[in-house]
Amino acid sequence: MVAKTATLTVGDKSVELPVRAGTIGPDVVDIGALYGKTGMFTYDPGFTSTASCESKITYIDGDEGVLLYRGYPIDQLAEHGDFLETCYLLLYGELPTAAQKADFDYRITRHTMIHEQMARFFQGFRRDAHPMAVMVASVGALSAFYHDSTDITDPHQRMVASMRMIAKMPTLAAMAFKYNIGQPFMFPKNDLDYTSNFLRMCFGVPCEEYKVNPVLARALDRIFILHADHEQNASTSTVRLAGSSGANPFACVAAGIACLWGPAHGGANEAALKMLSEIGSVENIPKFIAKAKDKNDPFRLMGFGHRVYKNYDPRAKIMQRTAHEVLSELGIKDDPLLDVAVELERIALHDEYFVEKKLYPNIDFYSGITLKAMGFPVSMFTVLFALARTVGWIAQWSEMIEDPHQKIGRPRQLFTGAKPRDYVSISKR
Numbered sequence: 399m400v401a402k403t404a405t406l407t408v409g410d411k412s413v414e415l416p417v418r419a420g421t422i423g424p425d426v427v428d429i430g431a432l433y434g435k436t437g438m439f440t441y442d443p444g445f446t447s448t449a450s451c452e453s454k455i456t457y458i459d460g461d462e463g464v465l466l467y468r469g470y471p472i473d474q475l476a477e478h479g480d481f482l483e484t485c486y487l488l489l490y491g492e493l494p495t496a497a498q499k500a501d502f503d504y505r506i507t508r509h510t511m512i513h514e515q516m517a518r519f520f521q522g523f524r525r526d527a528h529p530m531a532v533m534v535a536s537v538g539a540l541s542a543f544y545h546d547s548t549d550i551t552d553p554h555q556r557m558v559a560s561m562r563m564i565a566k567m568p569t570l571a572a573m574a575f576k577y578n579i580g581q582p583f584m585f586p587k588n589d590l591d592y593t594s595n596f597l598r599m600c601f602g603v604p605c606e607e608y609k610v611n612p613v614l615a616r617a618l619d620r621i622f623i624l625h626a627d628h629e630q631n632a633s634t635s636t637v638r639l640a641g642s643s644g645a646n647p648f649a650c651v652a653a654g655i656a657c658l659w660g661p662a663h664g665g666a667n668e669a670a671l672k673m674l675s676e677i678g679s680v681e682n683i684p685k686f687i688a689k690a691k692d693k694n695d696p697f698r699l700m701g702f703g704h705r706v707y708k709n710y711d712p713r714a715k716i717m718q719r720t721a722h723e724v725l726s727e728l729g730i731k732d733d734p735l736l737d738v739a740v741e742l743e744r745i746a747l748h749d750e751y752f753v754e755k756k757l758y759p760n761i762d763f764y765s766g767i768t769l770k771a772m773g774f775p776v777s778m779f780t781v782l783f784a785l786a787r788t789v790g791w792i793a794q795w796s797e798m799i800e801d802p803h804q805k806i807g808r809p810r811q812l813f814t815g816a817k818p819r820d821y822v823s824i825s826k827r
Contacts, residue, residue: 408436422457439810451638452801455488455793456629463709467627468492476716481622481786482506482592485564488627488793503592509565510586510595512573513543520577529574529781530659536570537563538652548646550799559647560792567788568592571781572599578777593619596785601773613727614772617720618782621768624713624761625783627790629706633657633664637791638798639807647795654791655784664780670701671766671776674735674742683741691751701763702746703756713761718743721764724771735767 402417404427413435416428426449429440442448457466465472468487475484479493486494486502494502519539523532540562541548547559573583576599584599594610597618602608628634637654641647658664677686689697704711725733743759746752769779798804 406432406436408438411436423459433810439812441812445635445809450630450635450807451798452803453630453794453797454491455797456627456790458629458706460704460706460708463707463712465628465712472624472712473716476620476623476713479623480591480593481619481626484623484626485789488789489560489796505561506565506592507586507588507595509561510569510588512566512569516543517573517583520573523577525578525580527578529571529578529777530655530784532574532577533570533781533784534652534656534659536574537567537655538649540566541646541648544648548648550641550644550646556647556796556799560796563647563651563792564789567785568596569599571778571785572596574781575600575774575778591615591619593622611727613723617724617768618772620716620720621765621782622786624716624765625786627787627793630794631663632660633787634791634794637795641795641798642804642807644806647792650795651788651791654787658784658787659780664783666700666760667762667766667769667783668776668779670762671735671770671779673700674738674767677738677742679734680737680741683738683745687745687749699742699757701766702742702752702759704758704760707758707760708756710758711760714759714763717761717764717768718759721768721771724768728771730771733767733771735770739763739767 402425403414404417406413406415415432417425418428419425433439440448455468458464467475467484468491470487482503483494483499486499516536516539519536520532544562547555547562549555569586576583582604584602584604586595586599590598590610594615597610597615598608633654636657637650640650640653661669677683686697689695690699721736725731725736743763746757746759766779769782770776774782
């Protein structure tokens with residue numbers, strides 16, 4: 399079989415570049431030798447046409463609305479599995495057997511407590527500190543408390559660090575929430591599953607027993623599955639870039655959390671909820687639809703369209719059903735935000751303007767409503783995103799560490815600054 403090549407011609411010079419094919423998805427032109435052969439780089443702002451790595455974890459087909467974890471469709475995993483099963487799949491590449499699942503759940507559960515001195519670490523924050531600021535700091539600080547699992551050359555230490563982060567992230571997230579609202583921290587309980595344990599740590603208090611609502615626990619578990627990984631997005635690329643320098647995994651994930659904090663990335667569901675509140679009622683929708691269609695109006699509909707998906711976000715369908723289940727369970731039948739959301743969705747799926755531009759509702763459109771109904775303030779939305787995405791970051795980081803072709807990340811630039819010039823003394827400027 400003859401390997402495919404691509405020919406690049408610049409002026410009177412032509413070079414052949416190898417073309418690599420994945421198992422699914424578009425082929426890629428390997429430009430690793432481009433500079434050596436031509437003295438030129440490529441220019442690709444946002445790296446939207448550049449494959450930064452080879453990966454076997456997550457596949458997205460934005461045109462067809464497909465999201466696969468290790469080959470499994472996201473809707474099947476969310477419908478039939480649980481979050482820790484998805485964690486195992488992302489980390490190890492296959493769904494666990496019953497024995498493997500029991501062992502994995504046991505190990506995660508027994509790592510949920512954090513070092514007791516970290517409770518005092520929290521006291522250094524202001525009470526009104528944003529929970530994401532607390533998460534960036536506390537996750538980065540894990541390397542100071544668990545320095546016995548920071549040697550990235552040791553496979554055992556990498557495994558222990560992975561287990562610790564997946565297990566301790568809910569505890570840290572709940573502590574950030576409790577600290578912000580002035581309530582005492584709740585210790586994890588080993589007889590509860592992952593998501594139920596997190597709900598109890600967030601909403602339980604020491605003075606009474608907290609009963610986990612199974613409908614809410616299942617809904618939140620599904621949300622975690624939907625957010626567990628999403629290919630080479632901004633925060634995942636940040637984790638990989640930080641990891642390429644040899645930084646310890648706790649520092650890499652803290653970097654990922656900092657990137658996720660950006661409103662263009664992890665804050666999208668909060669923005670969607672604020673937009674629904676701004677619209678207020680179904681009667682106001684036509685006015686805001688007109689504003690969205692007006693090119694001269696700065697208003698934009700949040701929660702519609704996606705940087706990657708040019709079709710319906712496959713996660714949005716699951717999230718829509720989950721939102722209705724939560725609101726029904728809590729007795730919220732006439733929620734004005736949901737009424738606005740449902741009508742906006744109907745318009746987006748039928749209005750020629752939205753259909754032509756493929757501005758379909760995405761996962762953030764429904765997740766904000768769901769989390770709000772469950773009792774989480776908007777400041778916690780991105781924290782929950784970080785909690786869920788931790789396993790994806792860890793899986794991607796582990797894959798990068800084990801990749802023999804991995805190099806330290808070093809993007810190049812198109813320099814448009816001043817040409818060489820001589821220094822002028824201050825008296826002559």
